[in-house]
Amino acid sequence: MMQQFKGKVVFITGGTNGMGFATAQAFTEAGARVIITGRSEQTVNKAVAALGPSATGIVSDAGKMTDILALPAQLRQYTDRIDVLFANAGYGKFASIEQVNEAHFDELFNILVKGTFFTVQQLLPLLASGSSIILNTSFVTAFGIPYFSVYTAAKAAVQSFIKTFSMECTAKGIRVNGISPGYIRTNIFNNTGLTAEEIAGTIDSVIPTLPYKRFGEPWEIAKTVLFLASPDAGYIHGAEILVDGGLSNVK
Ligand SMILES: NC(=O)c1ccc[n+]([C@@H]2O[C@H](COP(=O)([O-])OP(=O)(O)OC[C@H]3O[C@@H](n4cnc5c(N)ncnc54)[C@H](OP(=O)(O)O)[C@@H]3O)[C@@H](O)[C@H]2O)c1
Structure with missing residues (x-):
């Protein structure tokens, strides 16, 4: 395989499973050094x-927050930059709206919104001109799906x-984009x-509603992330790419 990312350093939060892991795999196959995170020593x-x-x-x-604030120093043990x-x-x-409690709300906003924001903030000093940030959102932000109110609101914040x-990153030469997955077969x-x-x-009820009658595969997200990170996407900035098998637009 072409070593398109040879010499590049890629940092992926949540790289132990699902699309994060598939993306880590695709970047290593393309020659990159990859640093992943996860919540436990065992999964990592x-x-x-x-x-x-x-x-x-x-x-x-x-x-x-304590873990996020520790990241720059932890990363500097391995690299002085992230591409x-x-x-x-x-x-x-x-x-449901009635069932959501404060713990549910705070948990999702902490990981999805606060986690994304402060991870980017803390790692900006390691991102040089020419590097790329990709945020994982979700197709859900375009819909009113029952029981998804907090998750969808959190992903809408990430979209923003x-x-x-x-x-803010234009002047630094850093491209920022998003990937919006549809239903993907992960954990x-x-x-x-x-x-x-x-x-x-849930899976049985969703599949008949999907244009291709199947969930997406994690590698289908990985390939799009690699494209967004590559020089081929050099003129794509501030965009969000839907990888949802047509779910949002094909009726
Ligand atoms: N699958 C879908 O249909 C779908 C659709 C749209 C968007 N998404 C988004 O895609 C992203 C990846 O999800 P996935 O579907 O690939 O799920 P997954 O297979 O469950 O993988 C989730 C990954 O995130 C890590 N993770 C979870 N909580 C974490 C935390 N607090 N700190 C650090 N790492 C954490 C997990 O690692 P550990 O378990 O090792 O901590 C794992 O590596 C999520 O942001 C999700 O919202 C998923």
Whole structure:
């Protein structure tokens, strides 16, 4: 495979599983050095072992300010610069308006909104001109899906960061874009608090509504992230690319 990212350093939050892991894999195959995060030593070590010698892992919780503030020093043990930052860590929890409590609200806003904001803020000094930031949003922001109110609002905030960050980063020569996945076959449902039966029921009810009658695969997100990070996307800035198999636009 072409070593398009040879000599580049890529940092991915939430790189132990799902689309973060698939993206880490694609970047290592393309020659990059990849640094991933996850919440536990066990998941991080497992992912690093699977990714091979060009991968490094840091145990860091994107929902904890102390962990985010420690990141620059932790990263500087391995590198003095990052060429690509993929702010991807996250999950959803779903409940009706009546059922949402303060803990649910704070948990999702901490990891998705505060985590994304302060990760970018803290790592900006390591991002030189020519580097690229990619934020993971979601197709959900265009819809009113029952029980998704808090998750969708948090992702809408991240969507707004794409525009405001790109404006501030233009002069620094840093491109900022977003990727908006549709339903992707990852581990995400296992973090929702739903039972295995409820997960299977949700998936079965969603598939017939999808234009391709299938979930997307994590590698389909990874390939788009690599494109956004590459010089081929050099004129794409402040944009969000939908990778949702047509879900949002094909009716
Ligand atoms: N799957 C979908 O259909 C879909 C659609 C649209 C958007 N998204 C978004 O895509 C992103 C990735 O999700 P995924 O579907 O790939 O899910 P996944 O397979 O569950 O992977 C989530 C990743 O995030 C990490 N993570 C979770 N909470 C974290 C935290 N507090 N700090 C650091 N890392 C954390 C997990 O690592 P550890 O478990 O090791 O901590 C794991 O590596 C999320 O932002 C999600 O909202 C998913």
